[in-house]
Amino acid sequence: METVTHFTHVLLDGDQEKAWEYVVNEVENGTSTEDIFYQLLTPAMVEIGKKWQENEITVADEHLATTTCDFTLARYKHEIILPRMKNTPTDQGKALFFCVEQEEHDLGIRMIAQIFEESGYEVRLMGANLPVEFVLTMAVNWKPDIIGMSASMLRQGEKVPSYIQRLMERFEDIELLIGGRFLSLPDQLLDKADDSKVTMIQEGSELSAWISNRAKGGK
Structure with missing residues (x-):
């Protein structure tokens, strides 16, 4: 939970590089894609949504955090998932x-x-x-x-x-x-x-x- 809290603040700060460092650290610790998405990115964005609804942050803050999360997710695909899937058949449908x-x-x-x-x-x-x-x-x-x-x-x-x-x-x-x-x-x-x-x-x-x-x- 402490990691999610820290990651939430990183997103609100718009710190793309720091956000990516958090994700890379999870990958290096063997955390699965599902857990990174479900236990880090999603809870952080839910918390940001709550803060916006309760007027603790502005819509500009929410947009900055979302953009930072967008960047992190796009980078994850290109630097983590695609290399993992190289030369792997897409045969599941x-x-x-x-x-x-x-x-x-x-x-x-x-x-x-x-x-x-x-x-x-x-x-x-x-x-x-x-x-x-x-x-x-x-x-x-x-x-x-x-x-x-x-x-x-x-x-x-x-x-x-x-x-x-x-x-x-x-x-x-x-x-x-x-x-x-x-x-x-x-x-x-x-x-x-x-x-x-x-x-x-x-x-x-x-x-x-x-x-x-x-x-x-x-x-």
């Missing part, structure tokens, strides 16, 4: 990720995309604020095995059932992963989702278990 329309917070889905890359998937990340029509077009053309979508607040989460319906009507065999903070809110409107095709991911451990199970031939 194709995975497509995005945030639903009007959802601008894409750090979480970017972390998920990198975890899938490290797990041997060919990945396309379409980022924030994507209307379902563009998801359908990309999926028709690229033919992914997995589609993952994210939403944070209930206002964005209310769009998820229509995305699920449109995707399930168009693609019979695609597996859908649904994540984001909205899943912890009441009235998240997903009771009718076909759980044979749709998996809700609320915790990092659930995603790790899902990936491991799928690699063994399950779901």
Whole structure:
């Protein structure tokens, strides 16, 4: 917890090099990508979000911290994940990720995309604020095995059932992963989702278990 507190202050200071030093130290200590993302970056950004909501920091502070985290995540992919995956086949399937329309917070889905890359998937990340029509077009053309979508607040989460319906009507065999903070809110409107095709991911451990199970031939 102390490391998360210190890392939070580093992000708020906008110190990109110090943030990267923290991450490299974790890598050198043998910390997995999942733990770095779930136990360091994510808790720090959640804390920053709370500070902003409680007016302890300004929106400028929040943007600086987010930009610093963006930098750290991009550097992690290029300096850690890609060298690890060099000459390793991407034979686990194709995975497509995005945030639903009007959802601008894409750090979480970017972390998920990198975890899938490290797990041997060919990945396309379409980022924030994507209307379902563009998801359908990309999926028709690229033919992914997995589609993952994210939403944070209930206002964005209310769009998820229509995305699920449109995707399930168009693609019979695609597996859908649904994540984001909205899943912890009441009235998240997903009771009718076909759980044979749709998996809700609320915790990092659930995603790790899902990936491991799928690699063994399950779901």
